[in-house]
Amino acid sequence: MRTARTLPRAAAPLEFMTESEHPRAIRSFVTRAGRITEAQVRALEVLWPKYGVEFEPGTLDLDAVFGRRAPRTVEIGFGNGENLATVAANHPERDYLGIEVHRPGVGRLLLALEEMQLSNVRVICEDAVQVLARQIAQRSLDEVVILFPDPWPKKRHHKRRLVQSAFVELAADRLQPGGILRMATDWQPYAQEMLATLAASPKLRNLAVAGAFIPRPAERIATRFEKRGERLGHEVWDLAFSRI
Ligand SMILES: C[S@@+](CC[C@H](N)C(=O)[O-])C[C@H]1O[C@@H](n2cnc3c(N)ncnc32)[C@H](O)[C@@H]1O
Numbered sequence: 001m002r003t004a005r006t007l008p009r010a011a012a013p014l015e016f017m018t019e020s021e022h023p024r025a026i027r028s029f030v031t032r033a034g035r036i037t038e039a040q041v042r043a044l045e046v047l048w049p050k051y052g053v054e055f056e057p058g059t060l061d062l063d064a065v066f067g068r069r070a071p072r073t074v075e076i077g078f079g080n081g082e083n084l085a086t087v088a089a090n091h092p093e094r095d096y097l098g099i100e101v102h103r104p105g106v107g108r109l110l111l112a113l114e115e116m117q118l119s120n121v122r123v124i125c126e127d128a129v130q131v132l133a134r135q136i137a138q139r140s141l142d143e144v145v146i147l148f149p150d151p152w153p154k155k156r157h158h159k160r161r162l163v164q165s166a167f168v169e170l171a172a173d174r175l176q177p178g179g180i181l182r183m184a185t186d187w188q189p190y191a192q193e194m195l196a197t198l199a200a201s202p203k204l205r206n207l208a209v210a211g212a213f214i215p216r217p218a219e220r221i222a223t224r225f226e227k228r229g230e231r232l233g234h235e236v237w238d239l240a241f242s243r244i
Pocket of ligand 1: 028029076077078079080099100101102105126127128129146147148149150151162223224225226
């Protein structure tokens with residue numbers, strides 16, 4: 001017999017449930033222990049209160065989080081955060097929320113934020129699907145950026161890919177009209193899948209002149225995974241779609 005404890009806490013659709021709410025929930029990442037430096041561990045302790053935002057299943061008041069109202073970008077899966085920190089430094093008039101599950105990467109970004117004395121960046125260490133579904137209000141973002149999401153190349157792992165239609169509808173729903181959803185990948189089959197998935201969304205319009213990919217945005221910083229792709233001789237595909 002099902003008891004109240006086995007029922008989902010919130011009325012989230014299946015694809016947006018947490019692992020504890022639905023043990024077979026498929027996530028776009030696996031939690032790796034990974035190497036973490038002492039400096040990163042210390043950053044997670046000391047700097048988290050300054051830049052970190054806790055995951056809680058309630059809508060965030062982003063004006064209160066940033067202490068002002070400004071155009072807002074969310075970068076999902078920022079890795080080491082090199083793009084996020086640099087773009088935030090170049091745009092003090094905008095606010096940036098980074099979402100990443102890999103703690104060493106979060107620690108590394110925190111160290112960079114402190115060194116660069118940036119006040120327009122906040123960080124959440126949690127599954128971005130959960131954060132968008134539960135913490136981010138509809139039509140509250142100006143930009144969502146996803147750079148080099150895990151391609152999960154094996155067919156049996158395709159179900160783990162972040163960019164799927166349910167996720168795209170969720171991200172589009174969090175953008176305000178005119179807001180932009182940006183992606184880049186160096187994995188051609190995933191690039192084609194992203195293009196088809198984004199193009200199929202009734203909420204989005206392709207900003208590419210030819211209706212396919214856009215030229216590499218000059219402002220995008222070469223991340224660790226982009227550089228890795230370059231070393232392997234991979235091409236890179238950029239996409240930009242606006243919220244209708
Ligand atoms: C291939 S790496 C790319 C990192 C970085 N954007 C870059 O270009 O170097 C993908 C990153 O996304 C993160 N990630 C994957 N799924 C995520 C999710 N649902 N929520 C938050 N982070 C996620 C992983 O931890 C990993 O750091």
